[in-house]
Amino acid sequence: MLKSIRVRRSQGSQFIPDPRQANPVGFRGRPVIADRACETGCQACETACPTRAITLQPAPAEPVSIDLGRCVTCGDCAPACPSAKLSFSNDFKLASTTREGLVLSATRPAPDPVQVSAALRQRFGRSLKLRSVSAGGCNACELEVNALSNVNFDIGRYGIDIVASPRHADGLVLTGPITRNMALALQSCWDAMPAPKLVIAVGACAISGSPFEGSSAIERSFLERFQPTLYLPGCPPHPLSFVCGVLDLLGIAS
Amino acid sequence: MMAPIQPVQPIATASTQALPIHGLDDWADQIGQRLDAGERLVTLFGRADAGDAVLTTAVLQSPSGGLVLLRGCGPRTASFKALTPRHPAAQMFERELWEQTGLTPAGHPWLKPVRYEGDRQQQMATHPFFSVRGQEVHEVGVGPIHASVIEPGHFRFMCHGEQVHHLELQLGYQHRGVEALLLQRPTLALSSTIESVAGDTSIAYAWGYCAAVEALAGSEVSSAAERVRGIALELERIAMHLVALNGLATDIAFLQGGATYGRLRTAIINATMRVCGSRFGRGWLRPGGVRYTITEERRADLLSTLAAFAKDMAEVNALMRGARSVRSRFQGIGVVSQQAATELGLVGLAARASGVTVDSRNSLPGRLYAAHPMPVLTEDSGDCWARMTLRMREVDASVQWLRQVLEAPGLVAEAADGPALAPIGALAPDLLCVSVREGFRGPVVQALETGPDGRLLHYKLQDPSLLNWFGLALAVRDNEISDFPICNKSFDLSYCGNDL
Numbered sequence: 035m036l037k038s039i040r041v042r043r044s045q046g047s048q049f050i051p052d053p054r055q056a057n058p059v060g061f062r063g064r065p066v067i068a069d070r071a072c073e074t075g076c077q078a079c080e081t082a083c084p085t086r087a088i089t090l091q092p093a094p095a096e097p098v099s100i101d102l103g104r105c106v107t108c109g110d111c112a113p114a115c116p117s118a119k120l121s122f123s124n125d126f127k128l129a130s131t132t133r134e135g136l137v138l139s140a141t142r143p144a145p146d147p148v149q150v151s152a153a154l155r156q157r158f159g160r161s162l163k164l165r166s167v168s169a170g171g172c173n174a175c176e177l178e179v180n181a182l183s184n185v186n187f188d189i190g191r192y193g194i195d196i197v198a199s200p201r202h203a204d205g206l207v208l209t210g211p212i213t214r215n216m217a218l219a220l221q222s223c224w225d226a227m228p229a230p231k232l233v234i235a236v237g238a239c240a241i242s243g244s245p246f247e248g249s250s251a252i253e254r255s256f257l258e259r260f261q262p263t264l265y266l267p268g269c270p271p272h273p274l275s276f277v278c279g280v281l282d283l284l285g286i287a288s
Numbered sequence: 289m290m291a292p293i294q295p296v297q298p299i300a301t302a303s304t305q306a307l308p309i310h311g312l313d314d315w316a317d318q319i320g321q322r323l324d325a326g327e328r329l330v331t332l333f334g335r336a337d338a339g340d341a342v343l344t345t346a347v348l349q350s351p352s353g354g355l356v357l358l359r360g361c362g363p364r365t366a367s368f369k370a371l372t373p374r375h376p377a378a379q380m381f382e383r384e385l386w387e388q389t390g391l392t393p394a395g396h397p398w399l400k401p402v403r404y405e406g407d408r409q410q411q412m413a414t415h416p417f418f419s420v421r422g423q424e425v426h427e428v429g430v431g432p433i434h435a436s437v438i439e440p441g442h443f444r445f446m447c448h449g450e451q452v453h454h455l456e457l458q459l460g461y462q463h464r465g466v467e468a469l470l471l472q473r474p475t476l477a478l479s480s481t482i483e484s485v486a487g488d489t490s491i492a493y494a495w496g497y498c499a500a501v502e503a504l505a506g507s508e509v510s511s512a513a514e515r516v517r518g519i520a521l522e523l524e525r526i527a528m529h530l531v532a533l534n535g536l537a538t539d540i541a542f543l544q545g546g547a548t549y550g551r552l553r554t555a556i557i558n559a560t561m562r563v564c565g566s567r568f569g570r571g572w573l574r575p576g577g578v579r580y581t582i583t584e585e586r587r588a589d590l591l592s593t594l595a596a597f598a599k600d601m602a603e604v605n606a607l608m609r610g611a612r613s614v615r616s617r618f619q620g621i622g623v624v625s626q627q628a629a630t631e632l633g634l635v636g637l638a639a640r641a642s643g644v645t646v647d648s649r650n651s652l653p654g655r656l657y658a659a660h661p662m663p664v665l666t667e668d669s670g671d672c673w674a675r676m677t678l679r680m681r682e683v684d685a686s687v688q689w690l691r692q693v694l695e696a697p698g699l700v701a702e703a704a705d706g707p708a709l710a711p712i713g714a715l716a717p718d719l720l721c722v723s724v725r726e727g728f729r730g731p732v733v734q735a736l737e738t739g740p741d742g743r744l745l746h747y748k749l750q751d752p753s754l755l756n757w758f759g760l761a762l763a764v765r766d767n768e769i770s771d772f773p774i775c776n777k778s779f780d781l782s783y784c785g786n787d788l
Contacts, residue, residue, distance in 0.1 A: 037607040041548055044600045048551045058558070062565030084473070084480045108480045109571045109579065113708075122565065166437040170464050172487030172784050173439055174568050177531065180437045184550035198435035207437075214409045215461045215787075216440055219432045245484050248472055251409060251465030269480075269570065270487070 048185045052288045053277045057124070061272055062107050064125040065100045069140040072097045073116055082114035085244035102128055102136040102145065104244035106269035126272045129279025130265045136241070148264070150285035157230060158204055159284045161193045164234070165203035165227065169220045170246070171210030174270040175237040179207055187273045192286050200226040208262070211239040211246040214253040221256060235262040236276065238269045245269065295658030298648055299723040300347070300355035301503050304737065307359045307720070312344065312368035312391070315360025319346045322358075323375045326351055328646070329633060330724065331733045332381035334389040335746040340364050342389045345735065345748075347722050349651065355722060367392035377633025380754050402754070403787045404460035412442070418456050420446040425453075428769060432461045439783035443772070450768045455761045462787035470747040476501060476575055476712055483570050486751055486785035488531070491517075491524040492727030493749075494573040496734045500723040501575045504715040504738060511655065513577040513710075515699055518656045519590075520560070520569050520578075522686040525728040526597075527556045529679040532780035536676055537608065539773045540617045548604040552597060559593040562586070576709030581701035587694050594694075598687050605680045618673035622763035622775035625670055634759045636730015636752045638779055641678045642670035648726040660693050672771075675778040682728075715742045729753060729782065751785025 050056050072090075079098065080088045087104035088111060091097060098119065100111075112120045130136050130145040138144065168176050182189045183196060197203050200223045212220060224231075235241045235257070243254055266279050281288055310318065323329060330347040337343055344360040362368065370393035371378035382393040384402045393399070400415070401408050419427070425448050432440035442458035466485055470478055482497040483490040495517050502509060530553035537545030557567040564572035564580040572580055582590070608614055624634070629642035639646050647664040649657045665681050667674035693699070720737045730752030739745040760779045764772055 037603070037610060038544060041544060041600075041603050041607050044603055045548055045551065048554075058561065060562035060565055062571065082477075084477055106480050106484075106570070107566070108483075109565060110477075110480070110574075113579075167433055168437075168439045168462075170462050170784070171439065172484040173782065174484070174487030174490070174570075176437050176439060177488060178567075181550075181554070184554065185547050186551055186554050196437055210462075211464060213461065213463055213787075215404055215412065215463050216432065218410070219440065219461065223433055239484075245481065246464045246466070246469060249465035249469045251405065251463050269484070270568065272567070 049188045050186055053187065053274050053281070054288045056274050058126060058272060058274060059124065061124040061126060062109055062122045063272065064123050064128055064144060065105065065107070065138060066121045066123050066143065067098050067100065067138065067140045068119045068121070070117060070119060072119065076116060078114040078116060079111040079120060082110045084108060084110065085238065085247070087244065096139045096141060099137055099139040101242070102138060102267035103133060103241040103265060104238060105267065106238050106245060108269070126274040127278055128267050128271070128275050129282065131263065131283065133241070133265060136265060136267055148279055148282035151283060154232070154263070154283060155285045159286060162205060162280070162284065163195055163197045163203050164205045164207045165200045165223065166196055166207040166209065167220055167223050169208065169210040169216040170213035170252070171237070171239060175209035175239070178270045178273050178276070179209065179236065181273045182276055187277055189277055192281060194280060201228065203227050203231070205232045205234055207234050207236055208240045209236045211243040211252050212254050212256055214251050217253045217256065224256070224260065232263040233260050234264045234266065234280070236266045237271055238267060241265050241267060295653045295655055296354045296651065298652035298654045298725060299499055299503055299721065300357060301719055301721045302357050304718045304720050307357060309343070309359045309361045312360045312362035312366055315344060315346070315358060316368050316371055318358055319348065320371055320374060322348050322356070323371070323377070327356070329375070329377050329381065330355060330731070331722070331735065331748070331750050332378060332385065333735065333748045334385045334391060335737070336364060336389055342366070342391050344385065344391070345720065347733070347735070354652065355724070357720065357722065362391065364390045367394040370394055370396040372396050376631050380758065384754070401460065403463045405463050405465065409463070412458060412460060415458065417444050418446065418454060420453055422448070424449055441783045445769055445772070447769055450770065452764050452767055452769050452772070455764050457757055457761055459757065459783060459786050462784040464784070464788065466788045467747055467749060471744055475715065475744050479574055480570070485749055485788065486782045487568060488528055488782065489524070489727045489729065489732060489751070489785065491520045491569045491573065492725045492732045493734070495521060496723040496725040496732050498573050498575045499725070500721045500734055500736045501712060501715065503721050503723070504719055504736060505712045506716060507576070507710055507712055509577050509710055512581070512699055512701065514656050515693055516578045516582055517573055519582065519690060519693060520564070520572050521725070521727070522690050523556060523560050524569055525686050526683050527553050527560070528728040529683050530556065532777060533676065533679055535777040535780070536672070536774060539777050540614065542608065542611065542614055545604060545608045548600070552601060552604070555593060555597055559590055562589060574709055575712050579709070581703065582694070582699055584700050587700055591691065591694055594687050594690055601683065609677070615673070617774065618671065618676055619669070620671055621771050622672045622767060622778060623670050624759050624763050628762055629670065629759065632758055632762065633755055635755050636726070637675065637678055637682065637728070638730070638756045638759050640664065640666045641674040643668045648724050648731045652724055660689060660696070662689055672774050672778040717742045727752065729780070730756065749788055751782050753781040753785045756781050757786060
């Protein structure tokens with residue numbers, strides 16, 4: 035009993051009071067593209083990017099754009115740029131309700147704020163139950179989805195829970211690039227979920243498959259049939275990106 | 289004067305032109321003799337060459353020495369006398385060799401695909417599981433999708449009442465074709481892919497990869513960079529052992545333990561993030577060195593994080609170990625005997641918890657762990673309790689090691705980012721390099737082979753889970769099926785590391 039009290043006292047209060055106001059020191063989050071000219075003919079950042087997230091356009095178009103849906107925030111591009119045009123901020127508000135909304139440039143520095151969906155808010159604003167399926171995830175996204183329920187992020191306080199059965203679920207949290215060997219199980223899980231239901235694509239693998247693009251063991255047709263309602267970029271996404279993305283989608287105050 | 293003894297390196301290179309190539313039976317014979325003599329099989333794999341031959345490689349480690357490479361060759365349709373009947377430690381390797389190359393280890397008792405790759409993708413439903421018959425005998429199938437947030441895999445229990453007679457594992461759902469993908473991308477730009485092979489072991493994989501390409505290019509990183517890599521690896525070990533401790537506590541509804549281990553892990557991975565930007569150490573290690581150094585500010589931050597952590601960790605460990613309910617759930621459950629662990633060739637924490645003295649940080653220390661030794665910790669009972677206790681002790685040992693290394697002179701760098709990575713030249717032609725790094729589950733083995741033009745011909749990955757999954761299957765025998773979750777959590781193995 036005394037041991038238990040001692041542990042409780044050391045534990046103190048660990049929850050993040052308002053996730054929207056959090057400041058994850060050091061987090062390599064949103065890429066920042068400085069609004070200055072590139073060196074003529076330079077392709078260093080595009081070459082350094084391992085997942086082809088960076089696209090270069092010839093002048094006079096916007097020279098550099100970064101697709102957060104493909105970006106693994108490895109940071110390899112920043113030191114490669116001779117003009118010091120690229121850096122990363124610790125901004126974790128990276129969610130988007132559209133795939134195109136994830137593409138950033140100097141004039142479009144952040145994804146559009148996630149719009150509250152009135153229909154989703156009415157249905158799920160007070161209770162959203164999620165079923166997680168890892169379809170080739172490397173266990174980083176899975177650990178971060180798990181972390182949502184720990185004492186720090188504690189999404190249960192907003193009525194959001196991860197549930198054990200697809201029958202109890204309103205939403206599918208998809209991680210991983212979708213392997214051929216998981217395609218059938220993923221479809222079965224989705225079919226077992228009662229409508230209305232939604233897909234949340236978590237991480238670069240689920241959103242674009244970019245980390246494993248070109249492999250013959252990936253089969254992504256599920257996402258052609260069922261478009262995600264929310265995209266949560268990162269490799270893996272920070273739990274704060276997840277919490278705030280879902281809170282914004284459902285219009286939940288924090 | 290005696291020359292200083294060089295520490296045994298966790299890496300070995302050999303010219304593929306100079307390595308003798310044996311016929312397959314001769315090759316298997318030589319491996320068998322070395323195993324009889326007490327050597328351990330580190331890895332065994334094959335690669336189809338451009339013609340219709342398969343080149344096989346075995347890596348062995350003697351109790352006192354470094355790594356030995358043995359090469360064999362035979363046509364794709366060949367068979368050879370399987371090692372497994374006499375040396376069960378070869379069973380997974382021979383299954384994988386058969387699945388990946390088509391060579392037949394004749395006399396192998398159970399040639400089941402390891403991960404259903406290549407032409408076998410999506411063929412899992414066709415697999416004939418073991419079956420048991422009799423009154424009150426029944427089977428329970430679980431997965432691939434499980435109740436919690438976890439990777440997929442299928443478990444088929446053959447039970448008599450509540451008692452498990454046998455567990456058959458069906459893995460492969462996570463197969464992403466990583467090994468083939470690694471050959472499609474530029475060899476020096478594989479870091480982010482390597483960090484995602486088993487994303488909870490990013491650092492061990494990244495370090496092994498960096499060390500291998502550096503060895504292939506004949507370059508060496510500074511000792512300060514090597515120390516930073518070691519710091520990253522031990523932080524990863526602490527964080528991931530805490531995941532398993534959290535899971536063990538939660539699985540027996542010891543909620544205070546679960547909540548506390550969870551937030552203690554947050555403290556460690558956030559400290560990692562403050563150094564390198566990622567809670568999983570992504571982007572920290574790169575060929576040629578490290579992207580983020582330990583500055584004076586970061587050193588102070590890590591030391592104070594570890595001091596606060598160590599105090600709270602000791603408290604919650606005492607609570608957990610002192611609780612009668614915890615002892616009652618974990619002691620005597622999921623036992624793997626020392627003999628079984630040795631014969632099966634279990635590795636890493638799972639082997640050490642059964643009293644097997646194996647830790648590549650000790651047997652293949654390299655200059656870092658030679659200068660800052662890590663003791664090999666073992667437990668005797670081989671049960672869930674042993675695997676839990678050993679995780680606590682390994683966390684303590686890593687904290688002590690980190691404090692020692694962080695306080696040693698010569699570590700602190702002036703600049704936060706850099707120094708610039710040492711340039712890596714062209715990879716030498718016709719070289720085979722095997723690198724071993726002791727991740728939190730056990731040794732991560734990576735073998736890279738270059739061809740005559742210096743380009744990669746083969747990239748073989750081996751997660752410690754490949755060998756240890758069978759240990760879990762053995763552990764649950766004669767236990768109640770309701771004890772499976774704690775057995776599984778006590779091993780805490782990787783699905784994607786097995787499935788690649």
